Amino acid sequence: MAETQIRFGILGCANIAHGVSRAMLLSPNTTISAIGSRSLEKAVAFASENHFPESTKVYGSYDDVLDDPHVDAVYVPLPTSLHLRWAVLAAEKKKHVLLEKPVALNVGELDKILAACDSNGVQFMDCTMWMHHPRTAKLKQLLSDEQRFGQLKSVHSAVTYLADDDFLKNDIRVNPNLDSLGALGDIGWYCIRAILWAHDYELPNTVTAFRNPEYHDSGVILSCGASLNWKTDGKVATFCCSFLSNLCMDIIALGTKGNFHVHDFVIPFNEKVGSFYAVDNSKWAERAVGCGPEPGVFKIATDMPQETLMIQEFGRLVAGIRSGEPKENKWPIISRKTQLVIDAVVASIKNDFVPVKVVY
Template identity: 80%
Template structure:
């Protein structure tokens, strides 16, 4: 039986939209119905260059996409400062919303988006792609094993890369009028989500920003870090995010009996397989000449890239709502809001002289 294809509209021609549009076309239950840009010529070229179906409509405005009755859902890769406006309008026009991260400039804006989605009965999901890779489920299985991993005590996550060319001067992500969160909103979003994921989304008690974040001349964060403390059972976490250090996408999770490490959690080095390694009950070898046992290497294969699995899952939820057999899944708005709350807390700690800030959900 052929799956119903959820028809996507895309708002804007951001570079990330090239990757996601490819995934919409790869996924068996989605297709691209329309794309809109402020420039009709730009939208036309984008559709052609990315091999959109001939049936896909091209518009010279975002409103035209949202008014199209042949669009069921929208993917929104616009600058963060525009999210609250266009995500709300999309929801009001009964379009399901797949929103790029960071989802908003602050939790107040996100609450406005989520309220609009809830009022209209549409599905909301942020585009944190690694959440949908089968490796992520396997890693959850490993760290949930009380016999081999024990109690999770510490997580450290890093996501950094060096922007190429004139990135540090002209990219959207360093423009205070477009994406004022800078590296914290871009790479920090992933590391914060990784920490929350590892702790099964239990929010920390406090967040303390690390001293000496780096800024560009416009005051946008280029690198920063923070520590998170649960103030019970010794549970802690730290993260570092940056546009200034070489590509790194690590999660290190330490349990009382085992460890887990992954070196490409954001974007697998090979989109067909997601590796990680784990070890349990480590001890020194005789004469301390090494450690035993050696870590186990896991290689989790996938038939589709993680971003295709993301749109496939999103479309499955949308079809359930459309057919009347399901309601919008609240998991995804909750995870977005928890991630945004931590971002807001890091900024509050920086503002308050790097003092601990109590996390309020």
């Protein structure tokens, strides 16, 4: 099997890289061949703590990872401000790019990254792990079911968690020099992706931010939200993201004939089973004294965690390219659409919450 395995290099020792590197080791078609950090000591500790293979090279710089000929693909969990530089460099070194979200500070930066991936023939994918859970595919089936869901009318998504004092003092996600998009980039990303996913990636016509975002002393957004409108059928979506509320990971999608609720779409409470609630063709009881049926609970099992499925998919695409298949353009397009909506939210907030048009 070893010759078909895609060999990852990891840039940095971010917290998020624990789960993703575990996935690289769990996925049958990938392995980790290098990790680099500005601190060699940190990289050594990270490799040991996460049980990297003996053969993994541990470097004291990111450049060394990119220069390693035994690295096929690079995973970039660096702060967002560093994505442009390191993702472009990785592409130029002919490394396939798996980029943490938010992928860039704005779509202008992302376009440079995507252009570098394009001109160097490498695959690009962002790390929106929940998209790879089989529950997501099941929900997509439901969204497409004319009898059980009908036409999509409304989506609401909320992703929140309560940042503690240490986070609010020290985390990169409240540092305007590192992750200036704050909660919008970190978790609003998931909400916006969920909304676009439910709409088959049809971009909204306008995005209008809600009027009272909350800010860190540093100026970074701690909570915000927006409404999104499509031109046809009265379709509307809303989202809220916040570092200031207890954990919530909701998608609610309402169709003409059915609807579903997911309470943990970003990270399932149970790694092996993703649940959702769905109901269709609800009816009033006689004389309107009741209604039903009660929504059913659906449980979708998965042998592998969603992060592993994501890594496996990325490995499959890279292996395909190496054997002459074309790159998968779906992933860069979806990333770009997500970033466009992020940018529109920022623009609406900066312009007194006016509606901002979204154009691809």
